[in-house]
Amino acid sequence: MTELLLLALGASLVNNFVLSNFLGLCPFVGISRRFEAAAGMALATLFVLTVASGLSFAAWQWVLVPLGLEYLRTLVFILLIAGVVQLTELMVRATSPLLHQLLGIFLPLITTNCAVLGVALLNVDRQRGLLESLVFGASAGAGFGLALLLFAALRERLETADVPAAFRGAPLALITAGLMALAFMGFAGLGSR
Amino acid sequence: MMAARPAFPAGLALDAHKQLAAGLPIVELQAPAQVVLALDQGSGSMAQPVVAVGAKVAIGTLVARAGDAYATAIHASIAGTVSAIEQREAAVDGGRGVCIVIESDGTAAIDAALRPLPDLTALNPDELVRQLRDAGIAGLGGAAFPTATKLSAARTHGVQRLLLNGAECEPWVCCDDALMRSSASDVVLGARILQHALGTAECVIAIEDDKPEAIAALRAELAQQDDAALSIEVVPAVYPQGAERQLITTVTGIEVPSGGLPAEAGVICQNVATAAAVARWAQCGEPAISRVVTVTGSGVARPCNVRALIGTPLAALIDAAGGYQGTPMRLIAGGNMTGRALASDEVGLTKAINCVLVATSADLGVRLQAREAPCIRCGDCAAVCPAGLLPQQLHRATLADDPESLRRLGAHDCIDCGLCDFVCPSQIPLAHRFREARRRLRVADAAALSAAAAKARFERREQRLRAAAAAEQQTLDTVRSRAREGRDGATGPADGTG
């Protein structure tokens, strides 16, 4: 139990996928101009990460390893992730067409989010079990979502601030992300004995 | 008893500047040669004229009737002839409004229809409220809200407590103080009449603790009257103690809910000057044609309180205070927190103007040369807001033009006291911005309502047309099928009915 908790803490805060590992930066900067859109993206990514982690583990443990096809893992994982993302898109379209419009191209782009593939591959590398893989995926998603929501809230505030022309938009966004990464460095060592 | 802190959140103790005018007796101003009666006496709603140019009027003659529940009836304050009904400089949004101008004929003829109230208790409360409406009695605390409308709402909700507002928290304004000192009996008589109109069980007169003479005068009057239902409560002198909701919270502990009315919370608040006006009406039938006004500021020679007729050009009031002196920067109708700057001193006195502040730059402080800087997130504005709002967040929502956030943050609960504006170190004109934002919200709400109504009518029309088309189609089908039957040899009606 403690192990799982530490795993979760590590994936979400100490080694936050966006702010410590710098993965998944495309949606992080791309969809964070509006808080509602960012919240939708955070939920979608959390779902994809959790389900994809589980499915990847299942495919690895019960298909690839017994058949000796370990070298196919990248291809197979991508296939699975693409399928889950497509399912997510169908669900978003059915429940909230407005969110679907707001997310636009970024919803299918979750497939290419390196954090998702990264989580699947890390689970395999560290030889984790099913429960651990799921917890790792969900925590990574939670950490990604947290970073995304904080960033979106900051960007909405900055929208109406008096920013020098040269810094408006992307430059200020990147500086803000850097400062957030600095702040998250404060979590280093959390949970270590 | 003295309360240490007001019960409402925050607020700020302001430098009162009242000592200039308060101690002196009230100057009775002579009737002017011309009065300018604005159809919008300050409540935002216009009355409708019932006289034409050239009509002869006496003091107290009805010249405009209230078109809706938010306007007050207007009566002639001098005897003479209506010389014009036209746009004039007025103390309203936009600076100009339609006014009825009356030229004096030199007499003091009083309208024969005016009658004093025969017996307080004989009059049915509904009838009393109706007569107050006809007399044009409005709230004299600065909003000119029709008293009869407020009383009707209070009766509908069965309120049991009447609160008389003698707090007068705004700096510079001291007309209520002077009135309470000199006419305490009028205030108490007015309270009695209002109690009768409302059927309330108790009446509390709230006075700020910086008015010891007024408190003493009213205490003496109450001691004479020996009426158990009336009492005095002394409240701390913190701005904006005299704001209706804040005063209710301090005196009764009840917080009027957002979007709700004091009447719904079981309390009704009336200004002491309004009560005194009701008393004057009861004693001699005089409708709302005069009020006490503070004329003050470093820009007038002898600040004082005057009783002036409604419609008197403000220049006459300033003359009564010794005329201009020094270099005044602003002519303000009201106090320095909630007043309105005027472009001309020819504006006629309205029921809403409780103070004429001729302010120099020293009076107004550094605000006059204010250059707006960006918000530095100091939080001073939130620390002083008496309505418990977050002006910093409201400011951000105003900049982002975000009506949803504005509503959620309670933009409509802002009482427009001006404290956030007053304390902002970046000199951001917050009160002005929020007023504008609220106006835009109201316009948007009205547009949304009318759009929804138009949509409903459109959909009903579409439904009607579809039903008509379907009925027509059915008729055609019936006729055709009958014609087919006829061709096939079976008997059928040949007269084309179907």
Next chain:
Amino acid sequence: MSPDAVITAVGVAAALAAAIGLALGWAASRLAPDDGTLVAQIDALLPQTQCGQCQFPGCRPYAAAIAHAQADIDRCPPGGDATVRALAALLDRPARPVNPAYGVSKPAQVAWIDEERCIGCARCLPACPVDAIVGAARQMHTVIVDQCTGCELCLPPCPVDCIELRPVPVVAARYRMHRAA
């Protein structure tokens, strides 16, 4: 690698892809896209004038076109820049002024029938999308001011040009509507 290994690899990948495809196909048939909500949300921001200046036969068709990315958000002159801004805020797109190709924003207006010239032909009655004109054949026609949205659809059918548009002042009432006392 042995041919067997290659076949196994290809077979597994293909089988997986087929399985995923079938699963998604089944999911797609069960999860029907919800169009109505977005269209209703967009429609709620439009002024409901039903004037047709956007080249769609009413506000709801225009809302549907926006939802399906067939029309841009700047086509509504009666809504004006305020409506474009509201739509831009909802859909997270850049706001811009109303496209002049679809008309010019006019201040609030209502139609007025000159009773001296009206001949009672009743051609304007069916033209009004909100039934704001009252009248009948050979009877005087009049516009109910409170219900007129100023869409101007009644002007073309009138054979004697007796209808004109008059501005309505927009007064923001000082007191909000309270719940009925």
